[in-house]
Amino acid sequence: MTASSIVVHSVADSQAGARDIVVTDDGAVWCAFAVAGVVVRIAPDGQQQRIALGAEPAEPHSLTAATRDSVWVTDRASDRILRLDSSGVVFSAAVTPGAAPAGIVGQHDGSAWFVEERADAVGYVDILGRVSEFDTGVPDGAPSSIASNGSSVWFALPGAGAIAHARGGDSVPSLVEFDDPLAAPTTVSMGDDGFLWFADPARHVVGRIGSGGAVTEFVLPEPEWRPVRIASDETDGCWFTIDGEEAIGRLDGEGRSAMIATPGGVPTSIALSRDGELWVAMESGELLQIPDPESLAADIQ
Numbered sequence: 603m604t605a606s607s608i609v610v611h612s613v614a615d616s617q618a619g620a621r622d623i624v625v626t627d628d629g630a631v632w633c634a635f636a637v638a639g640v641v642v643r644i645a646p647d648g649q650q651q652r653i654a655l656g657a658e659p660a661e662p663h664s665l666t667a668a669t670r671d672s673v674w675v676t677d678r679a680s681d682r683i684l685r686l687d688s689s690g691v692v693f694s695a696a697v698t699p700g701a702a703p704a705g706i707v708g709q710h711d712g713s714a715w716f717v718e719e720r721a722d723a724v725g726y727v728d729i730l731g732r733v734s735e736f737d738t739g740v741p742d743g744a745p746s747s748i749a750s751n752g753s754s755v756w757f758a759l760p761g762a763g764a765i766a767h768a769r770g771g772d773s774v775p776s777l778v779e780f781d782d783p784l785a786a787p788t789t790v791s792m793g794d795d796g797f798l799w800f801a802d803p804a805r806h807v808v809g810r811i812g813s814g815g816a817v818t819e820f821v822l823p824e825p826e827w828r829p830v831r832i833a834s835d836e837t838d839g840c841w842f843t844i845d846g847e848e849a850i851g852r853l854d855g856e857g858r859s860a861m862i863a864t865p866g867g868v869p870t871s872i873a874l875s876r877d878g879e880l881w882v883a884m885e886s887g888e889l890l891q892i893p894d895p896e897s898l899a900a901d902i903q
Contacts (some may be wrong), residue, residue, distance in 0.1 A: 607898055610864060613642050613650060614887035621663060623883040627670035630688070631891075633871075634662035634675060634872045635885050641665070641675055641686060641701035644889070655684060658690050664716075664747075666708040674714045674727070683716060683727045695731040698723070705747035705789075707755070715755050717745035724748070724757065724768070724775075738766060738775060749792040756798050756811075760786040765800060765811065778811060793834035797855070802844055803828035808842055808853055820857040827851070832833040841880060841895070843869045850882060852899050860899035864890060 619637030624673035626632065629646035639660035643651045655662060661679035668674045669868045672687035677694075681701055685692040697703055701718035702763065703725065708714045711731040722743050738745060754769040759777075763785040766775035780787075786804040793799060798811040802819075807831050809819040822829065824838040829843035835841060839854040850869055852860045864882060869890075871883040892898065 605656065606609075607892070607894075609645060609891040609893075610866065611648075611650075611889040611891060612887070613644070613889050614638060616886050620870045620883040620885065620887060622665045622672060623871045623881055623889070624665040624667055625873050625879070625881055626667045626673060627876055629802055629875070630671065631873075631881055631889065632665050632686075633889060634665050634819060635887075636661050636663060636678075639679075641673075643686075643688065645688070651688065651703050653686055653690050655680075655682075656694070657682070663704055664706045666714055668708050668714065669712050669856045674706050674708060674716075676706050676716055677702065678702045678719075683714070683725070683731075683733065685731065693731045695727055695733045697725055697733055698735060701725075701735075705757070707748045707750045707792075708732050709750065710752060715748055715750060717748045717757050723756070740764070740766065740775075740777070741794045747789040749790040749798060751792050751796060756790050756792065758787045758790050758800060760788050763787075765790065765798070767815075778815060778817060780817075787831065789832045791832045791834040791840060793838060793840070795838050795855075796833075797838070798841040799832050799834050801829035801832040803830055803845060805825050808832065808840065808851075812838075812856070818857075819880050820853055820859075822851070823859050824870045831869075831871045834873055836876055836878065837896075841874070843872055843882075851879075852895075858901070860901050862892070862895060862900070866890075 618635040622634045631644040657680040659679040684694040701721035704719045706716035743759035748757040759893040765778045829842040831843040855867040867886040879894040880895040
């Protein structure tokens with residue numbers, strides 16, 4: 603690893619609570635800091651901008667691209683969905699009080715689907731900020747993360763030990779259930795090949811679900827590794843963070859694993875840009891930019 607292989611961006615301190623990260627198609631990088639209550643935007647020229655969410659308290663939780671130069675963000679503390687661009691908050695929309703909106707995923711038309719962890723619900727926000735909410739039909743499922751292929755949505759239900767699939771989002775979801783009672787998938791990410799990747803930290807598993815519903819699970823090579831956040835890539839694989847580890851891991855579709863050591867601490871979230879750069883949000887408040895991640899990944903035997 604050379605010094606130029608990983609670029610470190612100092613953005614915040616370790617108390618800010620880096621929670622999620624996304625890269626929009628204009629090349630800007632956005633990071634949600636849950637404790638500080640702000641979203642930081644790094645422009646393609648490196649200029650940094652702190653965007654306050656305009657409410658007290660605010661707890662930005664998850665981000666997704668809305669358009670090529672704007673994002674959606676869920677605010678758990680104030681039960682809102684907000685649209686942000688380089689000018690700041692474009693608008694905000696309220697959801698059911700106490701719902702705790704969590705994961706969110708953008709659609710091609712600029713709308714988004716999101717989950718409400720405490721309400722056991724899925725929500726939809728259109729490009730004008732109008733919100734619709736739908737019961738998941740799974741009590742105490744605690745939906746945490748959501749992904750979409752454009753025509754349907756998938757969301758993790760760690761409280762129910764399952765992953766739900768709904769065609770059109772507002773239809774009655776079907777469940778992918780696991781034989782292991784310890785199953786508690788927490789994050790999901792849709793690949794370009796139509797496979798859904800998921801992380802199940804309780805079982806030390808990263809898995810994927812095919813379009814026909816077939817499940818393939820890969821137990822991580824180190825017994826103490828607990829995968830937390832996951833991001834699919836364009837080569838039919840995925841990257842993931844590891845609870846408490848100063849590294850990020852990668853799996854391909856055959857289950858071959860590799861890792862990159864992360865300088866300066868433990869990653870909290872990861873995102874891939876359209877051109878394949880890997881961005882990593884760190885507990886330290888720094889962001890790591892890895893232009894060619896596969897060239898750094900060391901195979902694990």
